[in-house]
Amino acid sequence: MSSREERDAAFTAFVEAHQVRLRRIAYAVCGCEWDRAEDVLQTALAKLYVSWPRLHAAGAELAYVRRIIVNADLDERRRPWRRERPGLDGHDPVARPGLEPGERTDLLAAVRALPPMQRRVVVLRHWLGLSVAETAAELRIAEGTVKSQSSRALAALRGQISENRVG
Numbered sequence: 001m002s003s004r005e006e007r008d009a010a011f012t013a014f015v016e017a018h019q020v021r022l023r024r025i026a027y028a029v030c031g032c033e034w035d036r037a038e039d040v041l042q043t044a045l046a047k048l049y050v051s052w053p054r055l056h057a058a059g060a061e062l063a064y065v066r067r068i069i070v071n072a073d074l075d076e077r078r079r080p081w082r083r084e085r086p087g088l089d090g091h092d093p094v095a096r097p098g099l100e101p102g103e104r105t106d107l108l109a110a111v112r113a114l115p116p117m118q119r120r121v122v123v124l125r126h127w128l129g130l131s132v133a134e135t136a137a138e139l140r141i142a143e144g145t146v147k148s149q150s151s152r153a154l155a156a157l158r159g160q161i162s163e164n165r166v167g
Helices: 003-029 034-058 061-078 101-113 116-127 132-139 143-166
Strands: none
Touching (some): 003 034, 101 143, 116 132, 116 143
């Protein structure tokens, strides 16, 4: 048997012996979500395989894979799509009721005309629905700055929209 075949056999034996326990650890770490636990465990096992010769020689396989499970869960939680919130019944509404297509166009033009920081705050706070704290963390600014930028941006948008309606 070649060294690669021996390596694969040892890795396979380890996974077979510890898979149930590792799945339970991943399940608990992931907040009782089986789908995410499966993904996290797959990531951990892939990373373990890459480092297998060094870890197996040191006898540190279990400690390493447990640490990777925790880190992979943290990484997964930080991904942008984890912050997305679904709309009603899995469908995002097309537009706010009563908002005509021309008004939507005017609103988007007004948002594009905002200074960059105000635009970012409006999109995160009012379009994506993040809280003040979440917006501040996302933009790496103080919560007070989020509030002031939001206030200024909403005032500017009101002014722009009212001008477009009158004009």
